[in-house]
Amino acid sequence: MIAERQESSEGLTIRPDDSGHSNAREKTEGTGSVGTEKLTPELTDFIIRWRDKPGNLIMVLHRIQETYRYIPRAIAFQVADLLRVPLARIYGVITFYHFFRLKRPGRHLISVCMGTACYLRGAEDLIQELETLLGTGLNTVTEDGEFSVEAVRCLGCCGLAPVLTVDGQVYGRMTKEHLADILAKYGGQSLSAK
Amino acid sequence: MAFKKFVLVCGGEGCGSDLGTNLCDAFRREIRDRGADQDTQVVRTGCFGFCRKGPVVKILPDETLYVNVKPDDAAEIVFEHVLRGRPVTRLRYDQEESRRLTRLEGSAFYHKQFRIVLRNCGYIDPESIDDYIARDGYAALEKVLFEMKPQDVIAELRESGLRGRGGAGFPTWRKWVFTKEVPSDEKYIICNADEGDPGAYMDRSTLEGDPHSVLEAMAIAGRTVGARQGYIYIRAEYPLAIKRLEIAITQAREYGLLGRDILGSGFDFDIELRLGAGAFVCGEETALIASIEGKRGMPIPRPPFPAVRGLWGKPTVINNVETLANIPVIMLRGGKWFGSIGTATSKGTKVFALTGKVVNSGLIEVPMGTTLREIIFDIGGGIKGGKKFKAAQTGGPSGGLIPAAYLDTPIDYESLGALGSIMGSGGLIVMDEDDCIVDVNKFYLEFTVDESCGKCAPCRVGGRSMFNLLTKITKGQGTDEDVDQLRIIGHALQKASLCGLGQTAPNPVLSALRHFPEEYIAHIRDKKCPASKCLDLVTYYILPEKCIGCTLCARHCPVNCISGERRKIHVIDAARCIKCGECYRVCKFEAVSRG
Numbered sequence: 001m002i003a004e005r006q007e008s009s010e011g012l013t014i015r016p017d018d019s020g021h022s023n024a025r026e027k028t029e030g031t032g033s034v035g036t037e038k039l040t041p042e043l044t045d046f047i048i049r050w051r052d053k054p055g056n057l058i059m060v061l062h063r064i065q066e067t068y069r070y071i072p073r074a075i076a077f078q079v080a081d082l083l084r085v086p087l088a089r090i091y092g093v094i095t096f097y098h099f100f101r102l103k104r105p106g107r108h109l110i111s112v113c114m115g116t117a118c119y120l121r122g123a124e125d126l127i128q129e130l131e132t133l134l135g136t137g138l139n140t141v142t143e144d145g146e147f148s149v150e151a152v153r154c155l156g157c158c159g160l161a162p163v164l165t166v167d168g169q170v171y172g173r174m175t176k177e178h179l180a181d182i183l184a185k186y187g188g189q190s191l192s193a194k
Numbered sequence: 195m196a197f198k199k200f201v202l203v204c205g206g207e208g209c210g211s212d213l214g215t216n217l218c219d220a221f222r223r224e225i226r227d228r229g230a231d232q233d234t235q236v237v238r239t240g241c242f243g244f245c246r247k248g249p250v251v252k253i254l255p256d257e258t259l260y261v262n263v264k265p266d267d268a269a270e271i272v273f274e275h276v277l278r279g280r281p282v283t284r285l286r287y288d289q290e291e292s293r294r295l296t297r298l299e300g301s302a303f304y305h306k307q308f309r310i311v312l313r314n315c316g317y318i319d320p321e322s323i324d325d326y327i328a329r330d331g332y333a334a335l336e337k338v339l340f341e342m343k344p345q346d347v348i349a350e351l352r353e354s355g356l357r358g359r360g361g362a363g364f365p366t367w368r369k370w371v372f373t374k375e376v377p378s379d380e381k382y383i384i385c386n387a388d389e390g391d392p393g394a395y396m397d398r399s400t401l402e403g404d405p406h407s408v409l410e411a412m413a414i415a416g417r418t419v420g421a422r423q424g425y426i427y428i429r430a431e432y433p434l435a436i437k438r439l440e441i442a443i444t445q446a447r448e449y450g451l452l453g454r455d456i457l458g459s460g461f462d463f464d465i466e467l468r469l470g471a472g473a474f475v476c477g478e479e480t481a482l483i484a485s486i487e488g489k490r491g492m493p494i495p496r497p498p499f500p501a502v503r504g505l506w507g508k509p510t511v512i513n514n515v516e517t518l519a520n521i522p523v524i525m526l527r528g529g530k531w532f533g534s535i536g537t538a539t540s541k542g543t544k545v546f547a548l549t550g551k552v553v554n555s556g557l558i559e560v561p562m563g564t565t566l567r568e569i570i571f572d573i574g575g576g577i578k579g580g581k582k583f584k585a586a587q588t589g590g591p592s593g594g595l596i597p598a599a600y601l602d603t604p605i606d607y608e609s610l611g612a613l614g615s616i617m618g619s620g621g622l623i624v625m626d627e628d629d630c631i632v633d634v635n636k637f638y639l640e641f642t643v644d645e646s647c648g649k650c651a652p653c654r655v656g657g658r659s660m661f662n663l664l665t666k667i668t669k670g671q672g673t674d675e676d677v678d679q680l681r682i683i684g685h686a687l688q689k690a691s692l693c694g695l696g697q698t699a700p701n702p703v704l705s706a707l708r709h710f711p712e713e714y715i716a717h718i719r720d721k722k723c724p725a726s727k728c729l730d731l732v733t734y735y736i737l738p739e740k741c742i743g744c745t746l747c748a749r750h751c752p753v754n755c756i757s758g759e760r761r762k763i764h765v766i767d768a769a770r771c772i773k774c775g776e777c778y779r780v781c782k783f784e785a786v787s788r789g
Contacts, residue, residue: 054506055468057488062430062469089489096490096647097471099430116393116590116623117549119637153472155431156395158549159245159556168433 240403589618594705
């Protein structure tokens with residue numbers, strides 16, 4: 001079971017005429033689908049500092065995702081303007097790399113490692129159990145916006161397999177039985193009791 | 195202040211993320227409260243390699259290893275051991291075992307592990323450049339800057355026989371010579387730390403435990419080939435390694451070991467980090483370069499090789515983390531010494547991430563030529579739960595499966611190649627009788643199909659076709675022709691794919707067809723999965739002669755498909771069974787069977 005990338009249809013959509021940069025924004029503004037996020041002054045500074053460095057796009061996207069936990073559509077437009085690159089290139093880069101998200105994840109992000117060691121030691125069962133407990137599938141967000149579950153590539157903690165992380169905190173040697181308790185720690189009490 | 199005793203707390207990601215930080219604080223607090231902080235130092239080190247038993251703590255000088263240590267244990271260890279010299283046996287790992295797993299440099303016994311790359315991991319504080327310098331750190335750079343000419347460095351590397359540890363095993367000195375000899379105003383050194391192979395974490399541990407060794411080696415490479423800028427391309431999924439590298443780079447700049455006019459030699463060299471973003475194909479040189487350039491990480495045909503035309507069209511040396519970590523030692527101790535370790539064609543040591551169904555999962559470093567049996571059974575302690583060894587996979591999704599018959603093969607680049615596998619970056623995954631070879635093949639192909647960049651048709655189409663065939667086989671719909679098809683497509687991928695990802699993607703399947711044909715036959719002709727892993731081929735049933743009617747299985751069945759009254763024989767309704775295996779797991783009388 002590999003993480004499907006489902007975001008393209010609802011996230012940043014590219015139209016054939018979106019190849020230019022600055023005018024791309026005007027064309028889509030007014031449709032109301034762009035979102036209202038504005039780059040913070042720190043992010044703008046960061047982008048300007050990197051603007052003249054070759055190969056800056058991926059580093060800028062990392063910084064943006066660090067702030068927003070995904071790449072909001074409105075922000076992508078502003079990055080296109082600031083870096084003077086076509087929006088299509090930004091979209092191309094975001095969708096190529098697994099790390100970047102086009103949709104906002106739940107408040108708590110559970111990443112289940114699907115590296116080989118974890119797979120052999122039952123990571124798939126963990127995902128199934130989490131889906132049952134949370135009532136939601138992979139790469140979607142629970143109704144209350146609290147949790148989302150994703151399957152990730154090797155986290156490099158193979159000695160502790162199977163492993164998952166919640167908001168970056170590593171939990172090793174997991175079994176299905178541990179999961180309800182872990183969710184409870186993050187306020188998922190009611191869900192696990194269901 | 196001279197310390198007499200040291201408490202080394204593992205700060206690797208596995209141990210550290212869970213409890214390591216608290217643990218370190220707990221020890222510091224205890225030692226301070228007991229007034230022992232004058233002669234005892236607490237050091238948060240890199241990975242000890244003994245991940246299975248983490249969090250791990252070692253006390254020096256007597257080298258006692260404590261395992262599964264919790265912050266609450268700190269008081270007892272400090273009071274009993276540090277103050278009174280009485281080891282806490284409750285937490286102590288067996289002495290014999292502990293020597294084997296954490297052999298100290300110079301102790302003449304146990305040659306099974308031999309640490310060059312991991313020389314400092316677990317001994318120094320990776321966030322302290324002074325610790326690194328105290329263990330000959332940056333002495334090699336100094337030697338290269340003031341006592342050696344670039345051609346001397348190349349000669350030393352050539353004599354050492356060092357080959358790339360990232361997978362393909364290309365001689366390192368050759369790469370350097372290519373770049374050195376191209377005239378260009380700009381050249382670059384790239385450290386490939388995009389460790390994408392699932393089940394491998396050697397580079398992560400090296401960077402987390404000893405980041406300066408890589409920086410030093412990159413500066414040596416820069417001096418030798420005439421580059422002034424280096425980049426470390428590292429996975430964004432390794433936040434701790436990134437943090438420690440950032441600290442290390444800042445410290446090295448402060449000490450004048452990076453930046454302008456290093457140590458007054460007139461040589462300028464600086465290093466920046468570039469983050470990967472989760473694309474396995476970026477481990478391939480040209481794709482990695484595209485990614486550093488801020489583009490989609492798609493490979494381009496070679497030649498020209500990056501050594502001649504790489505980053506921004508300039509000559510570029512790309513070496514893997516482990517390759518680089520060897521270089522300072524080679525410069526200090528000489529190529530001849532390094533060349534004396536290993537086999538005729540493969541010199542030095544190899545770090546493996548030993549994982550899967552092995553007792554002692556962890557990070558190990560052994561001389562080339564060590565056999566798989568020594569690694570899995572001596573160092574690794576054998577198979578978990580007394581099960582039977584089935585196969586070992588080296589090289590991750592690009593490697594192959596090695597059966598029990600070849601456990602005594604000395605490991606080097608050539609011997610693994612001859613078995614249809616590759617050395618790869620060092621993932622070594624052990625599988626037991628409960629693992630299905632076809633299922634594992636499918637797992638790896640699913641990975642490579644998902645990670646294929648889609649640029650060339652053989653990889654894009656061929657990988658998917660192979661994956662579909664495997665899915666068909668695991669569903670019990672396979673035919674003998676499907677196996678022929680797998681072979682034909684696999685060979686086409688090997689020959690026609692643009693980059694290493696596609697060329698090696700069929701390796702797991704082709705090696706399995708060679709070494710484990712019986713598993714494929716069982717799935718295709720008998721419609722059975724010997725490991726009971728492929729659910730479509732498994733049925734659960736209750737053995738009437740063993741069932742005592744305890745109702746345990748019926749109570750655990752999530753879909754209530756087991757019927758039967760108390761003290762009467764139970765029956766599973768196969769039509770409704772979801773094959774979760776819960777009944778099989780809970781039955782105390784081995785009355786539930788599957789096949």
